[in-house]
Amino acid sequence: xxxxxxxxxxxxxxxxxxxxxxxxxxxxxxxxxxxxxxxxxxxxxxxxxxxxxxxxxxxxxxxxxxxxxxxxxxxxxxxxxxxxxxxxxxxxxxxxxxxxxxxxxxxxxxxxxxxxxxxxxx
Numbered sequence: 001x002x003x004x005x006x007x008x009x010x011x012x013x014x015x016x017x018x019x020x021x022x023x024x025x026x027x028x029x030x031x032x033x034x035x036x037x038x039x040x041x042x043x044x045x046x047x048x049x050x051x052x053x054x055x056x057x058x059x060x061x062x063x064x065x066x067x068x069x070x071x072x073x074x075x076x077x078x079x080x081x082x083x084x085x086x087x088x089x090x091x092x093x094x095x096x097x098x099x100x101x102x103x104x105x106x107x108x109x110x111x112x113x114x115x116x117x118x119x120x121x122x
Contacts, residue, residue: 043090044099045116050085
């Protein structure tokens with residue numbers, strides 16, 4: 001099964017957007033074109049896979065929540081686990097966000113990450 005580029009970008013932003021709201025305009029400068037090593041991208045791919053799994057686990061729970069407060073609590077729990085997955089993969093939350101942001105503006109980088117993800121599925 002191949003991971004479409006759009007799917008990668010959307011799901012990567014699933015985590016990146018809520019955290020990015022807390023950043024200042026200075027943090028937006030990190031979206032500049034940056035060079036990433038293959039080991040860094042492998043860590044990103046590992047974190048991304050874990051986040052996708054957590055998203056699949058938590059999305060139905062959030063949808064089935066009795067009210068907004070319960071949904072927010074479940075979402076907060078999911079985000080905590082997602083941050084834990086990023087750190088478990090060997091990246092900081094900020095490093096993950098930086099790579100995810102770079103994917104939006106760098107098609108070559110997106111292609112590299114897609115290849116890593118596809119190799120992991122074989």
